[in-house]
Amino acid sequence: MKLTPFLNEEKIIIDFKAKNKLNFFSKCADLIVKHHPDFDREEVLELFLKREETMSTGIGNGVAIPHIVYGKCRAHEIYFFKLGDPIDFNSLDGKPVSLLFVVIGNAAKSNLVHLQILAKLARLLKKDDFVNKLKNVQKPEEVMEIIREYE
Known part of the structure; x- marks a missing residue:
């Protein structure tokens, strides 16, 4: 599976400012709603926060993969x-996060695609040269x- 069909330069933000994890998700929800005015900002934010309550999406090495449906x-x-x-993300290795791939999808349409995207990202992000x-x-x-x- 290729990731590029799901990502474009408008959805890539360099030097993004966030004070902490909550602030990141709040600003992230704002950006997503900017791209999709029909989305409810509070619903999107709540989904991210509930997902993080289950387990941190900080996978280590300064990287997180927050994902919601x-x-x-x-x-x-x-x-x-x-x-x-970098911000504290309660990552598995305890290190702060500076790179985030945020995945949003609709499980009813294709939970398999969602899982394939996450698996591909996880494989790539295990490569130190890719992350560096x-x-x-x-x-x-x-x-x-x-x-x-x-x-």
């Missing part, structure tokens, strides 16, 4: 955030180039 979502999407300053390249990006197009190179 939302009934109003018509197609799976990935947003990429490179934070200006992402940590050094300065522009959205660089993120797309790196993903294309590795997918």
Whole structure:
């Protein structure tokens, strides 16, 4: 599975500012609703917060993969955030997070696609060279180039 069909430069934010995990999800919900005015911001935010209550999506090595399914979502999407300053994310390794791949989809349409996206991201993010390249990006197009190179 390729990730690039689910991601574009408009959904890649470099030097994103967030004070903490809650602030990140609040701003992330704002951005998602900006792309989808028919989405309910509070519902989106609540889904992210409930998902994090279950278990942190901070997978280690400064990376998190927050993911939700939302009934109003018509197609799976990935947003990429490179934070200006790392934030605590209750990650598995205890390290702060600076790279986030946010996945949003509709399980009723295809739970399999959602799981395939998460699995592909998890495989790529285990590669130190992939993560290190992402940590050094300065522009959205660089993120797309790196993903294309590795997918």
